[in-house]
Amino acid sequence: MTKSTYNKPLWVQPWGFLEGFAISLGLFLLAIMLEFFMPLAQLPKPTFPKNAILLISFAVILFIINYVFRKSKIYHWLASVNAAIPSIVLFLVVLILMGVIPQFPQGSGIPGAFLNLLGSWIFLIPLFFLLFTLGIGTLNRIFPFTIKNIVFSLNHLGLWLCLSAGLFGHSDKIEATVQVNHNDVVWYGTSTLGNHIELPIAIELQKFMAEFYQPRLALFGEKSFSANHDYDLTRNPEIKVDNLLVCITSYLPKAYPMDSSYIDARGVPFAGPAAKVHVLDLSGNSIAQGWISNQTRITPEKSIYLPDGRLLRLLPAEPKYFGSNVKVYSKASSSVIQGTVEVNKPIRIDGWWIYQYSYDNIAGTDSTYSSFKVIYDPWMPLVYIGFAMILMGGIGMAIIYSLKR
Amino acid sequence: MVWSFFVPAALVVIALWALSLFFVFKDSGRSYAFSWYSALLSTTILGLFIVFYWLDINRPPMRTMAETRIWYSFLVGVVSLCVFKLYRSKNMLVIGLIMASVFLIVDIVHPEYHGKFLMPALQSPWFIPHVVSYMLAYALLASASLAVAWSVYTKGSNDTEFKQPMNLTYLGFVLLTFGMLLGAFWAKIAWGNYWAWDPKEVWALITWFFYLLVIHVHLYLPSRKELLARLMILSLIVLFITWLGIKYLPSANQSIHVYGG
Numbered sequence: 001m002t003k004s005t006y007n008k009p010l011w012v013q014p015w016g017f018l019e020g021f022a023i024s025l026g027l028f029l030l031a032i033m034l035e036f037f038m039p040l041a042q043l044p045k046p047t048f049p050k051n052a053i054l055l056i057s058f059a060v061i062l063f064i065i066n067y068v069f070r071k072s073k074i075y076h077w078l079a080s081v082n083a084a085i086p087s088i089v090l091f092l093v094v095l096i097l098m099g100v101i102p103q104f105p106q107g108s109g110i111p112g113a114f115l116n117l118l119g120s121w122i123f124l125i126p127l128f129f130l131l132f133t134l135g136i137g138t139l140n141r142i143f144p145f146t147i148k149n150i151v152f153s154l155n156h157l158g159l160w161l162c163l164s165a166g167l168f169g170h171s172d173k174i175e176a177t178v179q180v181n182h183n184d185v186v187w188y189g190t191s192t193l194g195n196h197i198e199l200p201i202a203i204e205l206q207k208f209m210a211e212f213y214q215p216r217l218a219l220f221g222e223k224s225f226s227a228n229h230d231y232d233l234t235r236n237p238e239i240k241v242d243n244l245l246v247c248i249t250s251y252l253p254k255a256y257p258m259d260s261s262y263i264d265a266r267g268v269p270f271a272g273p274a275a276k277v278h279v280l281d282l283s284g285n286s287i288a289q290g291w292i293s294n295q296t297r298i299t300p301e302k303s304i305y306l307p308d309g310r311l312l313r314l315l316p317a318e319p320k321y322f323g324s325n326v327k328v329y330s331k332a333s334s335s336v337i338q339g340t341v342e343v344n345k346p347i348r349i350d351g352w353w354i355y356q357y358s359y360d361n362i363a364g365t366d367s368t369y370s371s372f373k374v375i376y377d378p379w380m381p382l383v384y385i386g387f388a389m390i391l392m393g394g395i396g397m398a399i400i401y402s403l404k405r
Numbered sequence: 406m407v408w409s410f411f412v413p414a415a416l417v418v419i420a421l422w423a424l425s426l427f428f429v430f431k432d433s434g435r436s437y438a439f440s441w442y443s444a445l446l447s448t449t450i451l452g453l454f455i456v457f458y459w460l461d462i463n464r465p466p467m468r469t470m471a472e473t474r475i476w477y478s479f480l481v482g483v484v485s486l487c488v489f490k491l492y493r494s495k496n497m498l499v500i501g502l503i504m505a506s507v508f509l510i511v512d513i514v515h516p517e518y519h520g521k522f523l524m525p526a527l528q529s530p531w532f533i534p535h536v537v538s539y540m541l542a543y544a545l546l547a548s549a550s551l552a553v554a555w556s557v558y559t560k561g562s563n564d565t566e567f568k569q570p571m572n573l574t575y576l577g578f579v580l581l582t583f584g585m586l587l588g589a590f591w592a593k594i595a596w597g598n599y600w601a602w603d604p605k606e607v608w609a610l611i612t613w614f615f616y617l618l619v620i621h622v623h624l625y626l627p628s629r630k631e632l633l634a635r636l637m638i639l640s641l642i643v644l645f646i647t648w649l650g651i652k653y654l655p656s657a658n659q660s661i662h663v664y665g666g
Contacts, residue, residue, distance in 0.1 A: 081625035228520030343525035394579040401575040
């Protein structure tokens with residue numbers, strides 16, 4: 001913005017930041033009005049092929065504007081930083097609202113939309129304005145093919161691509177959780193909104209596997225304290241928790257209660273860990289002793305009330321590993337995949353990604369079911385191409401600017 | 406257990422950094438050399454602590470907030486050293502070492518040691534590059550933001566003093582982008598969605614857009630230095646909200662990205 005554009009009246013060409021911010025404010029108010037009279041969440045979402053047609057039309061409109069109106073003053077403004085900065089600021093305002101106000105998957109209208117900004121005009125219109133200025137700004141700079149312009153285009157087109165593919169492709173995404181009992185085959189799931197949906201894939205659970213860390217000791221009172229993991233309960237350690245010393249006199253990874261004691265129950269289904277403890281104060285005076293154990297599917301939790309009113313507990317063991325041996329069937333290609341799904345190791349079949357999601361937390365290793373998240377997101381490759389372009393542009397930018405002394 | 410050496414190690418590191426600051430203010434060629442070696446020694450000690458701690462706990466020491474602060478202090482130390490060597494920038498060494506010391510002191514006050522366990526979702530090859538990219542980006546951007554603000558508000562600065570931190574800002578922004586996208590790839594593998602609009606992710610995007618604004622203002626409005634300085638300070642505040650402040654926001658209880666503990 002030059003000095004002369006500072007003092008000119010609003011809307012007199014050449015437009016600068018003031019016009020940009022005025023348009024941003026106008027668009028924000030327009031979004032609120034639209035949300036009030038015609039909540040976005042209540043309108044149907046365009047799915048394939050309508051969304052693809054819309055995206056292509058949007059791109060074509062940008063191309064037409066770029067070639068037909070190239071000489072107009074408004075085009076120059078749109079392609080300039082005078083439009084870019086206000087459109088980023090407007091989008092940032094919405095992001096900040098989203099980052100501060102707790103968001104829920106449902107909610108529409110005013111004020112409901114502020115709790116579900118992603119599904120509202122208040123998000124959509126600023127995003128469109130950003131995509132518009134970003135699109136024009138990029139097309140304006142693609143030629144001539146200089147190194148600087150290539151880096152610029154990679155960054156900007158990459159961002160445009162991943163934002164618009166994410167926006168237009170969102171409605172084609174299918175996401176469900178599938179709970180499968182041992183030896184069952186399941187071809188339906190529960191969507192994120194809680195509806196049952198039939199799937200074109202089926203999962204057969206052959207085996208669920210899990211490993212756990214040893215359970216931690218914890219002291220519950222006005223303030224809670226938990227011991228860390230740096231002890232081995234099988235070696236009868238003395239563990240300091242707050243101002244107490246807890247001596248483990250016996251530890252059974254699989255135990256079953258018998259009278260006031262616990263017996264070794266290795267091989268017994270649903271048995272859980274238990275420890276015999278002797279609690280001392282730091283001067284060595286005995287305070288309490290007895291067994292503490294986790295809750296299992298067949299026994300309740302056992303904890304010790306200390307004379308000062310605090311509770312000594314054995315916290316549920318945390319998982320070190322969990323995964324499932326599965327067979328996955330797909331209708332589309334009649335293909336069958338046998339494999340292991342683990343956390344961070346999904347299986348893919350005909351565009352579907354299958355993730356290890358959960359299991360029976362209380363039964364632990366003896367869980368009779370395993371639950372999976374299945375996701376079909378056909379637009380993901382386009383978003384990833386955008387990511388790759390941003391990364392390449394980023395490397396280019398680092399080389400061009402950062403090495404400049 | 407290596408962790409029990411944290412407090413003495415951190416105190417030694419802070420003392421050496423303080424010594425480095427003492428020498429750098431003496432303003433002579435020889436005292437600059439003392440300053441450099443003192444900062445180099447202390448940063449190396451902190452780096453070695455991280456290595457031994459890592460070997461001891463058998464998992465990447467990046468799970469807890471306190472652990473990310475140690476990385477941050479270390480990387481700020483490294484960045485300050487590089488900048489001092491490359492640009493002879495005294496300001497950035499001073500800012501960097503003070504900031505690194507503050508974060509180590511916070512860790513001495515709140516040590517937050519949580520032991521050796523690592524939940525399955527964090528057992529991923531994406532974990533280390535994601536966290537290191539972010540911590541290095543945070544270190545670069547924070548040093549650069551404070552240095553720009555310093556050189557603009559002290560007015561006694563020349564253009565090179567302004568250019569150097571801006572170069573770091575570009576590098577920091579690229580690393581911020583890398584960190585964010587590595588996080589997206591990891592999230593796709595671990596949870597199924599590359600972007601879930603979780604409050605932490607939203608704030609990461611807000612930070613990214615703030616530094617995007619910084620870059621646009623720097624490139625296209627080169628004369629508006631004061632605007633740039635204000636924006637960089639604001640961006641730094643946003644960065645700290647993303648890293649440390651999310652838990653104080655009303656949206657926080659919906660975040661799955663809370664640090665372990």
